[in-house]
Amino acid sequence: MNTATSAVPHDASVRCVSRDAIFQIELNRPEARNPLGPEMIDALDAALTQAIEMPAARAILITAAGEAFSAGGNLGNMAERLNAPPGANGKDPIAQGNRRYGDFLRRLCSAPKVVVASVRGAAMGGGAGLVCAADIAIGAQGAKFGFPEAAIGLVPGQILPFVAARIGAQAARRLMLTGERIDAAEAHRIGLLDYHVTDPEQLTARTDELLARIVACAPGASAATKQMLHTVLGAKRWWSDELPDYLDEAADTFARQMRSEAIEGVAAARGKRAPNWQPAIVARD
Template sequence: MSNLLIDRNGPLATVTLNRPDVRNAFDDALIVALTDAFATLGRDEAIRAVVLAANGKAFCAGADLSWMRRMADYTHAENLADASALATMLRTIHECPKPVVARVQGDVFAGGMGLVAACDIAVAADTARFCLSEVKLGLIPATIAPYVIAALGARAAQRFFLTAEVFSAQTAAAIGFVHDAVHADALDETVTQVLKHFLAASPDALAACKRLLREVGGRAIDDVLVADTAARIADIRASEQGREGVQSFLNKTKPSWLAQS
């Protein structure tokens, strides 16, 4: 059975971690499969949004133990290559031009935190637990840090990176790591409602918004940034979907992307 399942349902795709026997821990093979899946779906014009899900009780326990045993004998160069593959996977998910929703049905530990943080929106079952456990193993959450710090916020990251304590879905929602913590029975409906918002939006505008968030957030408000943002809105206004969206609003008609959904 494949360690990664990909299901297409009209404009929506679901990528499912399928290693429940090892709590969906990832190894080098799963990292390659995830990278390829999100790169392919990102290029697929028929796909409007992607859900990252998992089978079994855990969402993702981080690195697979067998893989870690192999890594114990790696040279520095081999470790660097391995870490670079993980970094590429996370970046591919984060920069996927389609909105990505993490459907978190169970525990998220260590590297799994990076998977959730790389997604645009995360919805968790209220029984899920979260942990950045690396320092207890003599390691640091380095590769996942850019995404996790952005999702947690710097102050919360200081606590959970350094203490490696387990925290609840309710805490994850309170600090913004996940957007919603809901009863397990409501998980799919909550994800569905989020996807409906994506299907109501222009695909090109969503992709441009994702670039805007990555490239503008945290920058100093100076002449360069002001000019950059002015150019971005001018570009999208002049684009095919930008023109269509405004005309549809003014004329009280439906744009083409609504018909597609």
């Protein structure tokens, strides 16, 4: 097997490795649980371009270093983001940053290569959205998934279409409106994961088996099949015509929430207390 590491430095937010027909993109901020901040998203987008432009690459594998797949959006610099000046076009910089992730997920879905997400540990918020945007997702026992945005005053705006497309509207409602966290078995049951590996030590081997089946298919046929699926499911029109407008509006909504309820929500989460909008529930007799 030929293995080569790409030009992306090992200390970058993303590490890329080309192995024969597989182009692996590894989230590489394990010390911070692989947050999806601007640097990570830019690095992911650049890696995706590299994978698409590599003729030998037949499948794109997305993994993550460390114990967590991705904790989601980076709120560690919230004060800095709230105080950032408007962009050159007068657009809210928070909305612009949020919208960037939607662009990346849209490109990932429409990539002509088969995209596989292999998940260990927690995939929350935008991290779970990344899993949902892959063509095929495989995860090990011990993986956790959830959409905690509303619980801290935010909205899952950029990821919502991709999550609903994978697990259906009702499952998306349940998870996004309750903030419930689910394990790998439940994620497999509702379709967030296509494959559930009960022994975490076997995840790499099972992922390699899956990739072998993918690259055994003709590359042109695989790309054409993806396009046909988009057309049949109505996704092609959704991506090309309606999705950008939705993502623009969702980014504005995200920015409004970050500048309002999320200030209290994030403070409460960091202080390990209930936010001021959470009432006490009196038990029924």
